[in-house]
Amino acid sequence: MIRFIVRRLVLLVPVFIGLTLLVFTISHVLPGDPVKLAAGPQATAEEIASLSREFGMDRPLPQQYWHYATGLLQGDWGQSVLTRRPVAADLKIYLPATLELVFAAIFLAILIGIPAGLLSAITANRWPDYLTRILSLASIAMPRFFLALVLQLVFAMSLAWLPLNGRFPIIDLPPPAITGMLTIDSLLAGDWLAFTTSCEHLLMPALAMSLSPLATITRMMRASTLDVLQQDYVLTERALGLSQSLIILKYVLRNAFSSTLTVIGLYIGWLLSGSVLVETVFDWPGIGLYATKAIVTQDFMPVMGVTLSIGFIFVLVNLVIDLLYGVINPKVRYQ
């Protein structure tokens, strides 16, 4: 097991080198001129050249890459040309906000999707199954931003149950930042009011984001549960007179969950890179908005920082998922 983890972690190194090379090259061969843009409309040619020198963009591309790569090793993620803020400082602010949103969305998707998938399989071809399938298909088909707007309209505007947007009431001071995730930070601070307040803000965006994984998890659980229910050992367990609840919860669920776990891992990466729509609608100051702004202004360093951090988290999450296979199914052994 330890060897497996170490090997996977070592494999991260070539993945990152490849990722930095790829993103660095693509972002630097694009035709735009971010330095000219950052210098402002009134800048003279001399001022633009001076800014270009300041950010090392007058050097050959391989030299720029080397400078960036060595900087990374020392914890320097570069600086935004447009805002002149260090990328690492920005990521520290924006990344936890998106991670909190993504984890909450996945949590909701699992919490609702797994029982719904089980229900659908157990009641196959009866009305609860039909209903679940219709809802799943509708959830996959519905764009996230549309659901986000509907949620805002109903729960914030009409019913006034939930806040319209943001992460925390603007007048109040948020809990001291430890992880940057307000729900966790408020728990760490023992501030129950802050916890419930941040949950209220988190609920709608997380629900909007969870829709697609929720539907997929439901469908996957249904399919794999139906498959497992046909297995001989389930028949044997029934013949032995085990209660149906025990069969489903102890044996069927465990075996049916493995393939769903793979999907969950993939979805975390997908949600991380596709959070921008929900973040825009709910004014969630996360990495999606940060990345989008950097991309349209061709601000290289933030683009690099976002890509690398998402890549890192994606690889790490999938490593955890791989390890969870072993927990769920003891037959899985790592070498």
Place this chain on the structure above:
Amino acid sequence: MKQFKSLWRWVAMATILGAVSTAVMPQAQAQTAPRKILVVASNQDVPNFDPHVATGYSASALLRNLYDPLVRVEGNPPQVKPHLAESYTVSADGMEYLFKLDAKAKFSDGSPVTAEAVKYSFDRLVRLKKGNAWMIAGIVDETSVSVVDARTVKIKLAKPFVAFPHVLPWLWIVNPKLVEDNKGTDDGQTWLKSNIAGSGAFVLKRAEPGNLYELEKVASPWKSGGGNLTGAIWRIIRETSNQRLAVQRGEAHMALDLTSEDMDALKDKPGVVSVIEPEFRTFSIKLNTEHGPLADINLRKAISYAFNYQAMLDSAGYAQLMVGPLPNGIFGHDPKLAVPTTDLDKAKEFLAKSKVPNGGIKLTMVHVSGLEQQRRFALVLLDSLKKLNIELDIKPMVWPDMVASTASPDKMADFFPVYQTANYGDPDNIAFAAYHSSRNGNWQNPVYKNPKVDALILAGRAETDQAKRQAIYVEMQKQVVEDAPDIFGVLEKRKLALRSDVQGFIFTPVASNAVEFFPLSLK
């Protein structure tokens, strides 16, 4: 089967419980801001607080509340008013300014704002050549500012620049001691990025990049008067519809980036006041006068007369058509200027004189990808050109690519749309940026050049006699219209929404969304 039924019940219950446990919706606290704290909704972040580096309207808004300039601008039409300088005099030739500082003026650490601080700030701005330094580039240099006594400072201009008082509201004075103490290796840029060394009525209480910035009024501001605000929050709300909803619900007192559709939706909403005012922000379509078919003046004029100005106005929402190159209402603008209007016969006359008398060519227009308004204007142009048997290829591009394309005439598209916001309330701002040939290769004036126009713009900068100056700008506008380098478009009105409990707000057509908080009150 019975067992399955029992299990079904269990699973159904678990599902409902799961759904309910996550969907329980506690009553959200009403997010009304406590009284006296003004909440402003804006879509722009403030990534840098260095007053000599930062640019953008959001930075201007916060900096003008955290720092003080020598003079400030207010009113409609914009007037220059004393601020740190309680008075100033100008020499007869307009080259030397003498500022007398207000004895009460003090920085937030209690130290007085001295002539030395003014000199330090101007020298730093000139040295860094960043932020708003372009406003005085070539006009104020390292030797220009001198200290006469502790409260008197002299600025000797290197070149004549009558608009000098109009740029001063955007040049802020820093506390030299604080900057020197935190100078580092980059002239204090790293420190000032997130720290304040100003004398403004507010200090920065909280900064959450990408989310909000909270300002708190100092205990006893050196300025007298002002409103009853105890603080202000700059809240970043990216979607204009969300800004509208925030004002509607009372979660924000002011929304700064609203569209015409938002303003229509806010009509008759209780507790909301709409502000729709003309400002000095022009939209025109630049023509490539130096390369390709549009280098032919007759073709440019044909297009100018074929263009459907009414359709553009209709699609612009709250707007008015421009009359010539300068914004309507600014000093020097000639409202009687003869500008092209839609006249197909005249357009065909000019087309017949051009190198393509029968049309049959294809031109290209770029626009900023995602800017719906610009796409609509491009469609108006496409429709107008069809009447001259000219096709139009519309290419959306990201802004950095568009900026890069203005480097030389051969890279520039035939049509290049540009919004230009006046940074100061003087005709020199738009005239110099958009029509002086020294700005060629830049997106504000990629290619247009005419030595006569250059000379008139420079003469306008130097002329101290107002009547003569007015005549210079009238002549300059006439010549620009004659050269037809642009399709003069629209002045989109500024659209703001305020809660009715905001008092003391006076609209200014210069930097109208960079709101000054000091005069404001909340009921």
